[in-house]
Amino acid sequence: MEYPGNLFVVAAPSGAGKSSLVKALLELDAKLSVSVSHTSRAPRGQEQHGREYWFVGLDEFRDMVARGDFFEWAEVHGNLYGTSRAGIESRMAQGDDVVLEIDYQGALQIKQLFPYAVLIFVLPPSWEELKQRLIRRGDTQPEVIATRMANARVEIDQARHFDFVVVNAVFDSAVFDLKAIVHAQRLKYAAQRRNRSAVFQALQLD
Ligand SMILES: Nc1nc2c(ncn2[C@@H]2O[C@H](COP(=O)(O)OP(=O)(O)O)[C@@H](O)[C@H]2O)c(=O)[nH]1
Numbered sequence: 001m002e003y004p005g006n007l008f009v010v011a012a013p014s015g016a017g018k019s020s021l022v023k024a025l026l027e028l029d030a031k032l033s034v035s036v037s038h039t040s041r042a043p044r045g046q047e048q049h050g051r052e053y054w055f056v057g058l059d060e061f062r063d064m065v066a067r068g069d070f071f072e073w074a075e076v077h078g079n080l081y082g083t084s085r086a087g088i089e090s091r092m093a094q095g096d097d098v099v100l101e102i103d104y105q106g107a108l109q110i111k112q113l114f115p116y117a118v119l120i121f122v123l124p125p126s127w128e129e130l131k132q133r134l135i136r137r138g139d140t141q142p143e144v145i146a147t148r149m150a151n152a153r154v155e156i157d158q159a160r161h162f163d164f165v166v167v168n169a170v171f172d173s174a175v176f177d178l179k180a181i182v183h184a185q186r187l188k189y190a191a192q193r194r195n196r197s198a199v200f201q202a203l204q205l206d
C-alpha cells in the first residue's frame with residue numbers, strides 16, 4: 001500500500017441538493033467514489049439494495065453496531081444510518097478518494113476518527129428555496145416538510161464546525177466549488193506526502 005486516499009464528507013439539510021451535487025461531481029471525477037451507507041429505513045421508489053443504500057432490518061443494524069462494524073452511525077429523521085468500515089477501509093487503503101454523503105452527526109464523528117477528512121456543508125440559498133426544492137422533489141405531505149424544515153435549522157447551526165460551506169444556488173457553480181475543494185485537497189495532500197510517516201500515523205495505518 002502506498003498512500004491512503006482522501007476522505008471528503010458532504011452534509012446538508014434534506015432538500016439542499018447534496019445527492020444531486022455529489023452525483024454530478026462523481027460524473028466529472030473518475031478518481032472519486034461514493035460510499036454506500038447502511039440504513040434501517042425501507043427502500044423508496046426506485047431505490048436498489050447496494051446502490052443508494054444497503055437496506056437492513058433494525059435488528060441487523062443494531063448487531064452491526066454491537067460488532068463495531070461502523071466508523072460512524074446516527075439516527076436521522078427517525079431512522080438509523082451508518083458508514084461501514086468494510087465499505088471504505090479497503091478503498092482508502094488502495095489510495096482511492098472516497099466521498100461520504102452523511103448527516104452532520106456522522107460528519108463530526110468521522111472528523112474525530114480521521115482529522116484529515118475534509119468536511120463540506122451544502123447550504124440552500126434561502127429557507128424559501130429549501131422548502132420549494134422539497135416540494136418539487138415530491139415531499140408533499142405538510143408534516144414531512146415541516147419536520148424537515150425544523151430539522152434544517154438544527155443542522156445548519158452545525159455548519160460552523162465544517163471546513164467548507166458551499167451555497168447551492170446555481171447548480172453548476174456549486175459543482176464547480178466542490179471540484180475546487182477536491183482539487184485543493186489533493187494538492188495539499190501531495191505536499192504532505194513529503195512527510196509520509198506523519199500521515200501514516202494520523203491514519204493509524206502503521
Ligand atoms: N450519519 C449518517 N448519516 C447518513 C448516512 N447515510 C445517509 N445519511 C443521512 O441521512 C439523511 C436522510 O437520508 P435519506 O433517507 O436518503 O433521505 P433524504 O435526505 O430525504 O434524501 C441525510 O441527511 C443523509 O445524509 C450515514 O451512513 N451516516
Ligand SMILES: Nc1ncnc2c1ncn2[C@@H]1O[C@H](COP(=O)(O)OP(=O)(O)O)[C@@H](O)[C@H]1O
Nearest residue numbers: 014015016017018019020133137168169170171
Ligand atoms: N441548484 C439547484 N437549483 C434548483 N434545484 C436544485 C438545485 N440543486 C438541487 N435541486 C433540486 O432540489 C431537489 C433536492 O435535491 P436532492 O439532491 O435530492 O437533495 P438532498 O440530497 O440534499 O436531499 C431535487 O429535486 C433537485 O433536483
